[in-house]
Amino acid sequence: xxxxxxPAAPVTTSQTGPSELQHHFDTPEQQREASSxxxxxxxxxEILFFGGLFTAYVxxxxxxxxxxxxxxxxxxxxxxxxxxxxxxxxxxxMALAVYFATVGRRKAVMLFLVATMFLGAVFLGVKAIExxxxxxDHLVPGPAFxxxxxxxxxxxxxxxxxxxxxxxxxxxxxxxxxILTVLVxxxxxxxxxxxxxxxxxxxxxxxxFVDVVWIFLFPLLxxxxxxx
Amino acid sequence: MSGHVVPxxxxxxxxxxxxxxxxxxxxxxxVDLGPWNTVVALGIAxxxxxxxxxxxxxVKYSTRLTQIIVAGGIFWLAILIVLTLSDFxxxxxxxxxx
Numbered sequence: 001x002x003x004x005x006x007p008a009a010p011v012t013t014s015q016t017g018p019s020e021l022q023h024h025f026d027t028p029e030q031q032r033e034a035s036s037x038x039x040x041x042x043x044x045x046e047i048l049f050f051g052g053l054f055t056a057y058v059x060x061x062x063x064x065x066x067x068x069x070x071x072x073x074x075x076x077x078x079x080x081x082x083x084x085x086x087x088x089x090x091x092x093x094m095a096l097a098v099y100f101a102t103v104g105r106r107k108a109v110m111l112f113l114v115a116t117m118f119l120g121a122v123f124l125g126v127k128a129i130e131x132x133x134x135x136x137d138h139l140v141p142g143p144a145f146x147x148x149x150x151x152x153x154x155x156x157x158x159x160x161x162x163x164x165x166x167x168x169x170x171x172x173x174x175x176x177x178x179i180l181t182v183l184v185x186x187x188x189x190x191x192x193x194x195x196x197x198x199x200x201x202x203x204x205x206x207x208x209f210v211d212v213v214w215i216f217l218f219p220l221l222x223x224x225x226x227x228x
Numbered sequence: 229m230s231g232h233v234v235p236x237x238x239x240x241x242x243x244x245x246x247x248x249x250x251x252x253x254x255x256x257x258x259v260d261l262g263p264w265n266t267v268v269a270l271g272i273a274x275x276x277x278x279x280x281x282x283x284x285x286x287v288k289y290s291t292r293l294t295q296i297i298v299a300g301g302i303f304w305l306a307i308l309i310v311l312t313l314s315d316f317x318x319x320x321x322x323x324x325x326x
Contacts, residue, residue: 224266
C-alpha cells in the first residue's frame, strides 16, 4: 500500500498541512474516507442502541394498542410538531455549516454552527417544558403515576418508554451541543476550509442522525391515537 | 479533501420536503384510516429519514463501502425487530402441550 502511494506524498503535503494529514494515511482523501467510514460504523451502533428501545416499544404497543393510543393523547402534539420543525431547521443550518466549511467561508461556518446550537437549545427548552407538564400531571412513571380509566398500568409502560426514548435522545442533543461548541471555537481559529473540513462533516453526520431518531419518535409517541 | 460539495439548492429542496412531510404526517394522524394510520405515519417517517440520510448525510455521494455499512445497519435493525416480533406475534398460535 505505502510504496504504491509513495509518489503521491509530496502532492498531499502541499494540499493539506502536515498537522491535518496523519502519518498513517497516504492521502487526505484516504484519511477523510476512513473518518467517514468510522463515523458511520459508530452511527450503526447508535441505530441498534435506539433500535432496542424501538423494539421494546413495538412489542408493548402490539400488546396494549388501545392503552398506547390513549396515553399518547396526553402528549402535547403542538409542542411536538413545533420541536420537529425546529430540529429540521437545525439540520438545514448544520448542512449549510458543512457546506460553508468545505468552501472555506469562516464567518458563515461559525454563524450556521451557532444557529444550529441555538435551535438545539430551543428544542431542549421545549422538551423541559413538556417534561415539567408531565410531572405536574402525574404522568411520570413511579409511585406518583396516575392515569384515569382501566389502562393505568400499560399507560405507565408507555410513559416509561416515552421518558427513556426522549431522554436518551435529549442526552444525544446535549452531547451534540458540546461537540458544536468545540467546532465553533476551532472554526474561529480558521481551522476548516477546502483543504480540511472533516470534523465539521462528521459532527454533521451525528447531528443529522439525532434528527432522524426524532423523525421516528415524533409519530410513534405523539401521533398514535389522534384519530380516535 | 472535502469530497463532493453538494449544491445548496439541494439542501433547500430537501428541507422544504421535510417540512411538508411533517405537516402531512401530523394532519393525516387526525384522520381515521384504521390500521393504515400507522402504515402512513411510518412510511412518511422512512421517507423523511431517507431524504436526511441521502442528502444531508451525503450517503448518495459516499463510497460504496460506506453505503454498504449504512444498509447493513438498517438490515440488522430489521433482524432485531422482525425476529423479536415473530416471537411475540406468534404466541398462542399453537396449543400448549401438557
